Amino acid sequence: MIGDWIDIGPTTQISPGNARTLPVQGGEEIAIFHTLDNQFYALVNKCPHKHGPLSQGIVHGNVVTCPLHSWNISLKTGEALGDDKGCVPTIPIREDAGRLYLKRDALVSAKAPEAMA
Amino acid sequence: MNAPNLVKIPEGDLRERLVVVGNGMAGCRAVEEILARDADRFAITIFGAEPRVNYNRIMLSPVLAGEKQFDDIVINTAEWYVENDITLISGDPVVAIDRAAQTVTSASGRIEAYDRLLIATGSEPFIIPVPGKDLSGVVSFRDLDDVDKMLAAAANGGHAVVIGGGLLGLEAAHGLSLRGMDVTVLHLMPTLMERQLDEAAGWLLKSELERRGQTILTGADTAEILGKDGKVVGVKLKDGREIPASIVVMAVGIRPSTALARQAGLEVERGIMVDDHMVTSDPAVMAVGECVQHRGICYGLVAPLWEMCRSLADAAVAAPTGYTGSVTSTKLKVSGIDLFSAGDFSGGADCEDIVMRDAARGVYKRVIVKDNKLVGAVLYGDTADGSWYFDLLKREEDVSDIREALIFGQAFAQGGGALADPNAAVAALSDDAEVCGCNGVTKGTVVSTIKGGACSLDAVRSQCKASASCGSCTGLVESLLKLTLGDDVKSGPKTLCKCTTFSHDDVRRLIVEKELKAIPQVMQELTWKTPDGCASCRPALNYYLLCAWPGEYVDDQQSRFVNERMHANIQKDGTYSVVPRMWGGVTTPDELRAIADAADKYQARLVKVTGGQRIDLFGIKKEDLPAIWGDLNAAGMVSGHAYGKSLRTVKTCVGSEWCRFGTQDSTGLGIKAEQMTWGSWMPHKFKIAVSGCPRNCAEATIKDFGVICVDSGYELHVGGNGGIHVRATDLLSKVTTEQEALDVCAAFIQLYREQAWYLERTAPWIERVGLDYVKAQLFDDPEAVAKLAERFHYSQQFMQDDPWARRAAGEDSELHQHLAEFRPFPTMQMKEAAE
Ligand code: SRM
Numbered sequence: 001m002i003g004d005w006i007d008i009g010p011t012t013q014i015s016p017g018n019a020r021t022l023p024v025q026g027g028e029e030i031a032i033f034h035t036l037d038n039q040f041y042a043l044v045n046k047c048p049h050k051h052g053p054l055s056q057g058i059v060h061g062n063v064v065t066c067p068l069h070s071w072n073i074s075l076k077t078g079e080a081l082g083d084d085k086g087c088v089p090t091i092p093i094r095e096d097a098g099r100l101y102l103k104r105d106a107l108v109s110a111k112a113p114e115a116m117a
Numbered sequence: 118m119n120a121p122n123l124v125k126i127p128e129g130d131l132r133e134r135l136v137v138v139g140n141g142m143a144g145c146r147a148v149e150e151i152l153a154r155d156a157d158r159f160a161i162t163i164f165g166a167e168p169r170v171n172y173n174r175i176m177l178s179p180v181l182a183g184e185k186q187f188d189d190i191v192i193n194t195a196e197w198y199v200e201n202d203i204t205l206i207s208g209d210p211v212v213a214i215d216r217a218a219q220t221v222t223s224a225s226g227r228i229e230a231y232d233r234l235l236i237a238t239g240s241e242p243f244i245i246p247v248p249g250k251d252l253s254g255v256v257s258f259r260d261l262d263d264v265d266k267m268l269a270a271a272a273n274g275g276h277a278v279v280i281g282g283g284l285l286g287l288e289a290a291h292g293l294s295l296r297g298m299d300v301t302v303l304h305l306m307p308t309l310m311e312r313q314l315d316e317a318a319g320w321l322l323k324s325e326l327e328r329r330g331q332t333i334l335t336g337a338d339t340a341e342i343l344g345k346d347g348k349v350v351g352v353k354l355k356d357g358r359e360i361p362a363s364i365v366v367m368a369v370g371i372r373p374s375t376a377l378a379r380q381a382g383l384e385v386e387r388g389i390m391v392d393d394h395m396v397t398s399d400p401a402v403m404a405v406g407e408c409v410q411h412r413g414i415c416y417g418l419v420a421p422l423w424e425m426c427r428s429l430a431d432a433a434v435a436a437p438t439g440y441t442g443s444v445t446s447t448k449l450k451v452s453g454i455d456l457f458s459a460g461d462f463s464g465g466a467d468c469e470d471i472v473m474r475d476a477a478r479g480v481y482k483r484v485i486v487k488d489n490k491l492v493g494a495v496l497y498g499d500t501a502d503g504s505w506y507f508d509l510l511k512r513e514e515d516v517s518d519i520r521e522a523l524i525f526g527q528a529f530a531q532g533g534g535a536l537a538d539p540n541a542a543v544a545a546l547s548d549d550a551e552v553c554g555c556n557g558v559t560k561g562t563v564v565s566t567i568k569g570g571a572c573s574l575d576a577v578r579s580q581c582k583a584s585a586s587c588g589s590c591t592g593l594v595e596s597l598l599k600l601t602l603g604d605d606v607k608s609g610p611k612t613l614c615k616c617t618t619f620s621h622d623d624v625r626r627l628i629v630e631k632e633l634k635a636i637p638q639v640m641q642e643l644t645w646k647t648p649d650g651c652a653s654c655r656p657a658l659n660y661y662l663l664c665a666w667p668g669e670y671v672d673d674q675q676s677r678f679v680n681e682r683m684h685a686n687i688q689k690d691g692t693y694s695v696v697p698r699m700w701g702g703v704t705t706p707d708e709l710r711a712i713a714d715a716a717d718k719y720q721a722r723l724v725k726v727t728g729g730q731r732i733d734l735f736g737i738k739k740e741d742l743p744a745i746w747g748d749l750n751a752a753g754m755v756s757g758h759a760y761g762k763s764l765r766t767v768k769t770c771v772g773s774e775w776c777r778f779g780t781q782d783s784t785g786l787g788i789k790a791e792q793m794t795w796g797s798w799m800p801h802k803f804k805i806a807v808s809g810c811p812r813n814c815a816e817a818t819i820k821d822f823g824v825i826c827v828d829s830g831y832e833l834h835v836g837g838n839g840g841i842h843v844r845a846t847d848l849l850s851k852v853t854t855e856q857e858a859l860d861v862c863a864a865f866i867q868l869y870r871e872q873a874w875y876l877e878r879t880a881p882w883i884e885r886v887g888l889d890y891v892k893a894q895l896f897d898d899p900e901a902v903a904k905l906a907e908r909f910h911y912s913q914q915f916m917q918d919d920p921w922a923r924r925a926a927g928e929d930s931e932l933h934q935h936l937a938e939f940r941p942f943p944t945m946q947m948k949e950a951a952e
């Protein structure tokens with residue numbers, strides 16, 4: 001658990017249906033989601049469309065609807081759903097004994113794709 | 118070392134010595150598996166902390182509930198130990214392991230040598246570290262002693278509090294409630310058993326338990342256990358509520374019991390690390406049960422333990438087979454509640470979610486299919502097919518052939534051939550089979566209605582009432598339409614969204630008729646096709662419920678668009694804009710100074726006068742929002758709701774006070790209107806304007822409600838809109854006093870609130886229903902305006918509560934804060950995730 005995975009605190013910090021953010025110095029801000037069926041996901045907090053803050057979207061099932069132009073993004077894969085095309089990096093996350101851990105190297109290397117014109 | 122205490126092996130016994138620590142379910146099962154393979158291999162000694170033989174722990178729930186006695190749940194009687202030549206040392210826990218000497222020491226000082234050691238210490242209940250946790254009357258739910266304590270408390274009746282709404286907590290609550298106690302369950306999460314159930318099933322469970330008289334408080338965070346003279350008297354929550362209790366059961370979770378192993382220097386993470394043969398980091402030491410961690414997982418149910426015991430025995434005495442991990446399923450042992458969950462029900466893009474709800478029978482079923490395989494299932498109300506689904510899941514069977522019928526269960530899906538196609542199954546129904554249980558409509562009636570010209574679901578609903586009530590037979594009616602008309606089926610009016618077959622009007626009507634008061638309840642009763650809705654229906658349902666049950670319904674923040682959740686408008690760069698209310702467009706030097714100070718302090722990147730006669734501060738960071746609101750509040754300003762589907766602005770002109778043409782005090786009336794209507798949630802945004810004369814400088818004729826003052830009184834206009842399709846208002850009526858103008862304004866708003874569809878502004882609403890309809894609703898009955906206005910004012914008493922003030926005072930602060938900050942290249946070994 002130590003080394004590869006970074007402890008980001010207790011699961012209770014994010015209530016179901018919500019997301020919280022984790023800025024990474026020199027990297028991309030990460031959004032950590034807690035869905036209504038109690039799963040956790042971590043994605044770069046930038047919509048593949050025009051970099052809308054996904055953490056602020058409505059969460060339903062395993063999808064977040066971007067707050068800016070309502071693209072639906074899969075929390076599992078980071079991919080835009082439906083007719084929209086684009087993908088945002090996901091960061092492996094695990095829950096253990098009530099705490100959340102993010103994969104260190106993914107956290108550091110995650111890069112948002114260019115926003116679309 | 119206490120050599121004299123060492124127990125001597127009988128002379129001539131050449132068997133290896135196996136010592137087992139833990140006389141519980143896994144420890145004894147492992148011994149049974151070993152004996153079954155080779156009864157003569159080991160001389161076995163079992164230490165048990167509990168002063169009794171091995172029993173079936175999972176049956177403690179029925180013992181508590183009075184359905185079973187301890188004798189009924191014993192697995193291995195004293196004779197069994199004797200017959201199998203096992204030395205049982207009960208009531209004497211092992212306190213130390215010496216791996217170098219290969220001995221264990223018990224609390225009483227007994228020392229036992231081993232060739233092979235098996236650790237099966239199970240789990241310990243997790244005790245939340247709150248003040249009062251050590252009071253007498255605070256118990257956990259793990260062994261028979263705990264049950265005895267609960268039974269003793271129950272004998273005196275009174276109140277019991279169970280902390281934890283998971284499997285154990287709910288079984289404890291059920292037992293105590295059957296024993297006559299008044300039970301309150303406190304659960305931290307918003308839904309019960311959130312690890313096993315999704316929101317929909319969790320909600321059904323909660324309503325059933327409440328129906329049985331238990332009080333279930335979700336989102337309840339325990340602050341303290343209250344005591345008197347060393348005994349528990351109640352529980353205090355972080356929100357200040359106090360619940361009386363003569364007994365408090367803590368059932369918030371378990372932790373693998375690893376202290377002994379850790380002390381002995383074995384490799385331990387969350388649990389004792391074992392390989393696929395249940396061997397720990399020391400080849401002479403095995404471990405099994407809830408105390409172990411296998412391939413990263415610690416289990417809390419018996420089924421995986423049985424598999425572990427099998428592989429342990431195979432490796433210890435026969436040919437190693439290896440254990441590779443288990444998929445688990447859950448059932449709740451509360452009589453009369455059927456609930457099953459298994460696998461991964463998190464769904465997602467690459468998964469297909471199949472949901473079936475039968476509101477009349479209280480059934481909710483959801484199966485999740487991925488790559489043609491069943492990966493998860495949640496069943497509530499009808500769990501007959503649980504084991505079939507579980508089997509499909511474990512065997513990773515390809516379900517593509519039965520995909521269509523999967524949700525209907527085994528009998529249906531494996532009926533084979535024609536039956537696997539639901540349409541064919543419906544075709545096979547007899548004419549007098551009842552299709553719609555709510556309205557007693559048979560298949561024959563539905564078919565003849567369709568043949569009589571009803572070509573859409575909606576037409577069938579209105580003509581023969583089938584599927585018009587709860588909608589659970591919608592699938593059947595749709596099949597009948599398809600069978601009868603083939604491709605000529607017409608789609609009905611727009612449904613609320615793809616999650617339902619009901620239209621906005623139907624949903625609004627049914628919420629009131631069936632007294633539906635929560636989003637999961639609406640979804641269950643109206644047979645939603647998705648487990649928790651989508652970004653279209655959640656906000657709509659939240660509004661409809663808020664409108665239908667003022668003061669009663671608790672707003673669901675997770676169903677609101679970001680602007681309404683953050684009480685500010687999100688900008689393209691993720692910052693926010695902040696607009697304080699400026700009543701009727703009138704301000705003061707003090708307010709302007711406070712706005713200017715706030716703009717400086719929070720580094721607003723743009724200060725702009727809006728088209729709605731107030732000031733917008735742009736580029737505010739989400740972290741700064743509570744503070745800037747606090748500053749604006751301090752200067753007497755409240756939220757302008759520039760972000761809401763709610764009353765926005767009331768635009769006014771200068772009016773008779775100053776203007777040479779003014780006929781009435783338009784500014785004053787506008788301020789009164791804004792003070793009456795601010796804070797109200799609506800189907801869409803709502804704008805008001807009051808112009809002092811027909812020159813109409815406040816542009817009242819493109820507002821949702823516009824007043825044009827004239828000499829003889831006030832002309833009231835409705836349904837105006839700027840936007841892409843400009844629409845000028847219609848004249849609704851003319852009144853002579855300010856009060857009448859305000860009354861009609863309140864009544865019109867309430868009519869719009871109660872009848873329009875979510876995201877429909879007044880302009881398209883009036884175009885749809887017609888101005889005459891609106892006039893008839895308001896004026897045909899001379900009492901109508903007063904009644905509507907009264908309902909509006911009633912709901913306003915709960916709405917006119919500045920959301921900024923609550924946030925500035927700290928409510929929902931986590932929405933504004935980062936979780937932590939990560940600095941990837943620390944110069945020293947330091948804690949990286951702050952907070
Ligand atoms: C700030 C403001 C522009 C300005 O600088 O003046 C503005 C800004 C926005 N308007 Fe507006 N509208 C503003 C006055 C207007 C007006 C003029 C008025 O109210 O007199 C109109 C035409 C009148 C009307 O509403 O009918 C107007 C018609 C719209 C529309 C089209 C509405 C429609 O029914 O078609 C939208 C889009 C929507 O709501 O779906 C919109 C949406 C927006 C949004 C909220 C876009 C969005 O969803 O993010 C803009 C938010 C910017 C922000 O972050 O603050 N805005 N908008 C005005 C705020 C008024 C206020 O004090 O609250």
Ligand SMILES: Cc1cc2nc3c(=O)[nH]c(=O)nc-3n(C[C@H](O)[C@H](O)[C@H](O)COP(=O)(O)OP(=O)(O)OC[C@H]3O[C@@H](n4cnc5c(N)ncnc54)[C@H](O)[C@@H]3O)c2cc1C
Pocket residue numbers: 138139140141142143144164165166167174175176177178209210211212237238239240258259260285288374377405406407408416417418419420422448450
């Ligand atoms: C009320 C209740 C209801 C449950 N219902 C279900 C259910 O419906 N389905 C399901 O699958 N599971 C259920 N479980 C869980 C199930 O009982 C456990 O998974 C199972 O008992 C674990 O077996 P184990 O041998 O690992 O631990 P245990 O059965 O707890 O056995 C461990 C034993 O080791 C003893 N011990 C600990 N330390 C020492 C020591 N140092 N020296 C000597 N002895 C020691 C303990 O006293 C205990 O007797 C339930 C549990 C409870 C409490």
Ligand code: SF4
Pocket residue numbers: none
């Ligand atoms: S007119 Fe368009 S660009 Fe300007 S504020 Fe309104 S929505 Fe934004």
Ligand code: FES
Pocket residue numbers: 047048049050051052066067068069070071
């Ligand atoms: S930025 Fe997310 S949808 Fe446009």
